[in-house]
Amino acid sequence: MKSVVTYTLSKCVKCMKCLKVCPTNAVYIEKERVHINHDKCINCGKCLSACLNQGLQAKGSTLVDIQSYDYTVCLVPSALISDYKTKEQVEELFYAIKLLGFDEVLDITDIEGQVANEAILLSEIEKGKSLISSFCPVINKLIEVKFPMLLSSLTAIDYPSEIAARQVRKNYSNKGKVGIFNCCECIAKLNLAKYPYGNHNFEVDHALAIVDIFPIIKQNMKKGKIPVTLCKEGLQSCNPTMMKLAENHLVADSFDKVSNILELAEFGLLNEFDLLTLFPCFNGCLGGSLLWGNSYLTKNNIHQLCKDKEKPISQLPFEEIYGESTIDNVNDMRSIQEKLAFFSKVNKQLEQLPGYDCGACGFASCRIMAEEIATSKKTLQDCRIRKGEANHYESK
Ligand code: SF4
Ligand code: SF4
Structure with missing residues (x-):
């Protein structure tokens, strides 16, 4: 999956805030402009929030794209519905979305329910394996980039929007060219579609x-x-505070806490839990960065909406809810020995660097520069301070 972050050079003042906040060191400056490493970016959106100059942005498709299809369906997730307190308001919301030009507007709450339930069922079958729910693209990519040893713990249940889209394709095959649009509450979910980022x-x-x-x-x-x-x-x-829980189920939200939990899980310190459900956003998907509501109030709205007559969770067969779109690279399962060997190589390089974290090399810290040298992408000569010192002594 590609990064959804786009960069506008003319708005960038090279303040380096985006470099400093990126949890995977995906941002760097080279040739006087910011670059995003697509392999490392997990689409967490931290750099977008840190940039005060609109130098970084993430944009979705536009409504103009509706015209390219014979029949269009818009998928609406729970997080979006949470801004409304009554069933009448939700029904107005669906009509308002239809007026944008869609032929049909579908809620996917029954599929979201099945995905959550299936993770619990799996954790009961595979007790003691500390499975990790795979519904959030940020968590999946974070595991792929920073905790590859945990890839085999992901449940590999597909994203609700993908499962819903497969059903639409199957059921509407007689409607000509069907266009499926997903309304996204966070930037990471903008990536769960063919367009605008080309994930075919x-x-x-x-x-x-x-x-x-x-x-x-x-x-x-x-x-x-x-x-x-x-x-x-x-x-x-x-x-996280409302979802149905399994018996030994750890649920956490907020990026830093979730990262810490993954660190502990990687070292086998959370084996007492059968299932880990992790939300990088505070208050879960209700805290999605593209939503406008206060996540405490929207949580209350969900309480109110749950009082109404309910639709049962979907009962799609096993093969229709599992997919390969949750993770990109299942082969990158570096062993702990390989990781330790790499850390020691990086530490050796780090000793050669000044440790000022000045950013003159274009990376946020000397540790990242040390990683670049350890993987032979850079050399000690790319450190401006060390290079300056060498030139200084040579000229004496
Ligand atoms: S945060 Fe990054 S993109 Fe934004 S102005 Fe600073 S260096 Fe440029
Ligand atoms: S979206 Fe997150 S991972 Fe990607 S470049 Fe920005 S801060 Fe780094």
Whole structure:
């Protein structure tokens, strides 16, 4: 999966804030401009929040793309529904989305419910294996980039939007060219579609950033309703304090805490848990960066919505909910010995570097520069301070 972060040179003041916050060291400066390493970027969005100059952005598809299809379907996840307190408002929301030009608007709460439930069932079957729920692309990519030894712990259940899109393709094969759009609450989910980032292995065609279409949706509210019945388990699955729990189930939110949990899991210190469900955003998907609501209030909305008549969780067969789109590279399972050998190589290089973390080399810290030297992408000569010292002594 590619990075969704795009860069505008004319807006960048080279303040290096984005370099400093990136948890995977995917950002660097070379030839006077910021670069994103697509292999390392996990689409967490931290650099976007840190940039005060709009030098970095993530954009979704546009509504113009609707015109390329004979029949269009818009998928709506729980996180988006959470901004509304009553069933009537949700029905108005669905009508407002339909007015954007879609032929059909589908809630995917029943599939979200099945995905959450299936992870619990799997953890009961595979007790003692500390499985990790695979519904969040940031967590999956973080594991791939920083904790590859945990790749085999991912449940490999597909993303709800992908499962829903496969059903739409199957059921609507008589409707000509079907376009499937997904409304996204966070930047990472913009990547779970063919466009705009060119991920051709996805069934969802287009990802729409909800923040981009919200002003039009707001204008369209109160113009009509579409009957909607929501699935309680799906609605609750988007928040760590509301979701259904397995017996030995650890649920956590917020990026730093989740990273710490993965570190502990990698060293086998969480084996008492059968299932780990990790949300990089505070308050889970309700805290998605593209949403406008306060996640405490939207949690209350979910409580209210759960009182209504509910749709049961979907009962799709096993083979329809498992997929290969959750992780990119299952082969990168470096052993702990290989990792330790690499750390010792990096530490040796680090001893040669000044340790000022000045950023003059274009990387956020001397440790990252040491990693670049250890993997032969850079040499000690690329450190401006060491190079300056060498030149100084040579000239004496
Ligand atoms: S945060 Fe990064 S992209 Fe934004 S202005 Fe600073 S260096 Fe440029
Ligand atoms: S989105 Fe996250 S991982 Fe990607 S470059 Fe920005 S801070 Fe780094």
